[in-house]
Amino acid sequence: MQRHTGRDMWDMDECQSPRMGSVILGVDGGASNTVCVCIPAAMPFNDPLPVLARTVAGCSNQNSVGEDRARETLERVMSQALLKARRRRSNVCAVCLAVAGVNHPIDQQRMLDWLREIFPSHVKLFVENDAVAALASGTMGKLHGCVLIAGTGTIAYGFTSDGREARAAGAGPVLGDWGSGYGISAQAMTAVVRAYDGRGPETVLTNNILDFLGLASPDELIGWTYEDQSWARIADLLPVVVESAESGDEVANKILHNSVGELASSVKAVVQRLELGGEDGKHPFPLVMVGKVLEANKRWDIGKEVIDCVTKNYPGAYPIHPKVEPAVGAALLAWNAIASELDGDIRNVQ
Amino acid sequence: MQRHTGRDMWDMDECQSPRMGSVILGVDGGASNTVCVCIPAAMPFNDPLPVLARTVAGCSNQNSVGEDRARETLERVMSQALLKARRRRSNVCAVCLAVAGVNHPIDQQRMLDWLREIFPSHVKLFVENDAVAALASGTMGKLHGCVLIAGTGTIAYGFTSDGREARAAGAGPVLGDWGSGYGISAQAMTAVVRAYDGRGPETVLTNNILDFLGLASPDELIGWTYEDQSWARIADLLPVVVESAESGDEVANKILHNSVGELASSVKAVVQRLELGGEDGKHPFPLVMVGKVLEANKRWDIGKEVIDCVTKNYPGAYPIHPKVEPAVGAALLAWNAIASELDGDIRNVQ
Numbered sequence: 001m002q003r004h005t006g007r008d009m010w011d012m013d014e015c016q017s018p019r020m021g022s023v024i025l026g027v028d029g030g031a032s033n034t035v036c037v038c039i040p041a042a043m044p045f046n047d048p049l050p051v052l053a054r055t056v057a058g059c060s061n062q063n064s065v066g067e068d069r070a071r072e073t074l075e076r077v078m079s080q081a082l083l084k085a086r087r088r089r090s091n092v093c094a095v096c097l098a099v100a101g102v103n104h105p106i107d108q109q110r111m112l113d114w115l116r117e118i119f120p121s122h123v124k125l126f127v128e129n130d131a132v133a134a135l136a137s138g139t140m141g142k143l144h145g146c147v148l149i150a151g152t153g154t155i156a157y158g159f160t161s162d163g164r165e166a167r168a169a170g171a172g173p174v175l176g177d178w179g180s181g182y183g184i185s186a187q188a189m190t191a192v193v194r195a196y197d198g199r200g201p202e203t204v205l206t207n208n209i210l211d212f213l214g215l216a217s218p219d220e221l222i223g224w225t226y227e228d229q230s231w232a233r234i235a236d237l238l239p240v241v242v243e244s245a246e247s248g249d250e251v252a253n254k255i256l257h258n259s260v261g262e263l264a265s266s267v268k269a270v271v272q273r274l275e276l277g278g279e280d281g282k283h284p285f286p287l288v289m290v291g292k293v294l295e296a297n298k299r300w301d302i303g304k305e306v307i308d309c310v311t312k313n314y315p316g317a318y319p320i321h322p323k324v325e326p327a328v329g330a331a332l333l334a335w336n337a338i339a340s341e342l343d344g345d346i347r348n349v350q
Numbered sequence: 351m352q353r354h355t356g357r358d359m360w361d362m363d364e365c366q367s368p369r370m371g372s373v374i375l376g377v378d379g380g381a382s383n384t385v386c387v388c389i390p391a392a393m394p395f396n397d398p399l400p401v402l403a404r405t406v407a408g409c410s411n412q413n414s415v416g417e418d419r420a421r422e423t424l425e426r427v428m429s430q431a432l433l434k435a436r437r438r439r440s441n442v443c444a445v446c447l448a449v450a451g452v453n454h455p456i457d458q459q460r461m462l463d464w465l466r467e468i469f470p471s472h473v474k475l476f477v478e479n480d481a482v483a484a485l486a487s488g489t490m491g492k493l494h495g496c497v498l499i500a501g502t503g504t505i506a507y508g509f510t511s512d513g514r515e516a517r518a519a520g521a522g523p524v525l526g527d528w529g530s531g532y533g534i535s536a537q538a539m540t541a542v543v544r545a546y547d548g549r550g551p552e553t554v555l556t557n558n559i560l561d562f563l564g565l566a567s568p569d570e571l572i573g574w575t576y577e578d579q580s581w582a583r584i585a586d587l588l589p590v591v592v593e594s595a596e597s598g599d600e601v602a603n604k605i606l607h608n609s610v611g612e613l614a615s616s617v618k619a620v621v622q623r624l625e626l627g628g629e630d631g632k633h634p635f636p637l638v639m640v641g642k643v644l645e646a647n648k649r650w651d652i653g654k655e656v657i658d659c660v661t662k663n664y665p666g667a668y669p670i671h672p673k674v675e676p677a678v679g680a681a682l683l684a685w686n687a688i689a690s691e692l693d694g695d696i697r698n699v700q
Contacts, residue, residue, distance in 0.1 A: 063576065103569070103572075167547070168547035168548065168549055169543075169547065169549075170572075171540075171543045171571070171572050171575075172572065172575060172576065173524075174523075174536055174539065174540075174575045174579060174584065175536070175539055175540050175543045175571065175572065175575060176536070176537070176539075176540030176543065176544070186524055186525070186526070187526075189524065189525055189526075190521075190524075190525050190526030193519075193521045193525045193526065194526070197517075197518035197519065197616070197619045198518065198619040198622060198623055199518055199519075199615045199616060199619045219453075221521070221525065222453075222520075222521050222522065222525065225521075225522060225524045225525060226413065226522065229524065234524065265549045266547070266549060269547045269548040269549045272548060273548055
């Protein structure tokens with residue numbers, strides 16, 4: 001495959017279709033891939049949202065692939081989305097990049113700087129952590145409330161209406177994200193080893209996990225984990241743990257209950273720091289739930305248990321399961337910011 | 351540096367000093383380096399043991415460096431020990447390799463096969479897991495009792511007099527070796543993140559760990575762990591955790607108490623499976639304690655707490671803190687096996 005420089009990509013784009021109206025680009029750069037959507041800037045939105053184009057590329061976390069490759073991936077996914085939507089760069093009125101690995105204002109500024117090299121000064125630019133897009137995917141782009149993401153990893157992220165933000169967890173397996181898919185699976189494998197050693201109770205997790213992995217003995221689990229310690233590979237055991245809990249296994253049930261406690265505690269830490277529930281803790285706020293750990297299973301619904309646990313302290317928390325993906329959340333975030341600005345302008349004129 | 355093939359090394363050796371008596375080679379191949387000692391085969395031994403030569407080389411765990419390099423390292427460290435002791439290969443009457451990564455009879459047989467290519471058939475050869483050498487280092491080479499190793503990782507390994515063996519833990523961080531130096535340090539770092547998030551109690555671990563690592567904020571811990579996830583690097587925080595506990599910090603004390611429980615539970619699992627304490631649990635057996643986690647600190651003595659915990663169930667357990675290193679344990683193991691054989695021969699003659 002030929003590698004395009006940033007300039008090539010965008011020049012190629014500019015000789016495409018004629019101007020057909022303003023658009024917004026939303027990008028979600030996660031741990032394994034990068035998704036870009038192109039939506040019309042016109043409002044109000046219909047349901048379902050009119051996504052003009054959607055493109056996918058590899059990882060754009062600069063901590064994983066380096067800054068140059070991250071930038072190239074982000075440029076490519078955006079230019080291809082415009083191409084597919086038959087729009088030109090001059091049609092773009094706003095861009096929101098929500099990328100994993102953006103944790104500091106320095107990261108943010110660096111990305112804003114090179115985005116500005118591509119898009120002229122009237123284009124609104126936003127750079128955020130990918131958790132922010134997940135929140136926006138549940139709130140139609142409004143940055144208010146708390147999002148809980150629990151997939152391979154887990155993080156809770158919250159915003160107040162006046163722009164304060166807070167996060168909890170999201171620190172990775174070494175630093176104890178035990179409520180995540182990785183955390184649940186690692187605890188389940190540990191329980192198998194403990195039962196085998198005679199250090200813990202017997203559990204159906206032993207047979208179920210060995211069957212799932214095609215291993216003959218718990219001894220072989222050690223070799224299996226050393227082979228490749230990727231978190232996603234370990235987190236793939238999640239359905240086996242849920243199934244074991246649903247069959248009544250006490251060890252598996254205890255692991256899932258712990259996970260609920262951990263996830264709820266991340267949410268409560270964010271809500272408390274931001275006082276999202278107001279002084280009496282009863283004010284309403286959105287709690288956006290994202291990721292495979294929180295999706296409903298047959299009887300064991302981790303997401304529902306987490307919500308029950310949070311609403312005991314914060315009865316105003318209203319759960320939202322987003323109907324759109326985080327890339328659309330990123331686009332909505334940009335759309336919402338433009339709309340707020342227009343509102344402000346109108347108010348200022350009045 | 352010139353690389354020698356196996357044959358070169360040993361030929362070079364054979365043109366050295368004249369025959370000066372039989373010797374035994376003991377090799378301890380751990381996670382980071384390989385130590386070989388050469389001791390006289392004559393008995394009884396004096397205290398301190400007369401180590402004729404000691405040589406050190408890199409890692410010889412074949413899971414980490416591959417079989418060829420592991421073999422080359424082991425050959426080099428042995429040939430250099432003989433050279434230094436001014437002995438020839440024909441002086442060797444027994445060799446014991448105790449190497450990390452030897453977990454299956456297949457690994458054992460493969461190493462015995464190539465050792466036999468070097469040493470003629472009258473030389474006694476032994477290949478064991480490195481935990482076995484640690485046990486032997488406390489029992490003058492007798493394989494009876496239980497060893498607890500708690501350094502960067504942790505494992506409990508036991509033998510009965512009639513040759514049965516059992517192990518517990520030793521499965522690595524993913525599979526929950528929480529009593530180890532890595533486990534203690536990872537829990538301490540997790541406690542710092544939880545306190546910072548508002549998910550856990552305040553702790554002096556925050557200031558102490560940040561100072562030790564030269565970081566300004568708990569935020570930076572995430573980046574620090576992602577930079578390099580080597581277990582040893584994380585386990586190096588152990589003294590900071592012990593110091594924090596000794597200063598009265600509740601969080602650090604709880605982590606160390608958990609570690610004691612984990613380590614004692616590994617020992618008890620092995621002792622129970624092998625019935626080392628006999629039917630009433632009161633029979634005497636050696637409990638060999640090895641590794642930096644078990645070494646005495648000022649007030650907080652993890653090793654002593656583990657012993658107290660084990661002896662509540664097994665009052666016959668008598669702790670041994672080896673005075674010699676595991677490589678000497680490996681040599682003693684070979685020495686002991688030869689001595690037992692001679693005893694047998696004498697009894698058979700009588």
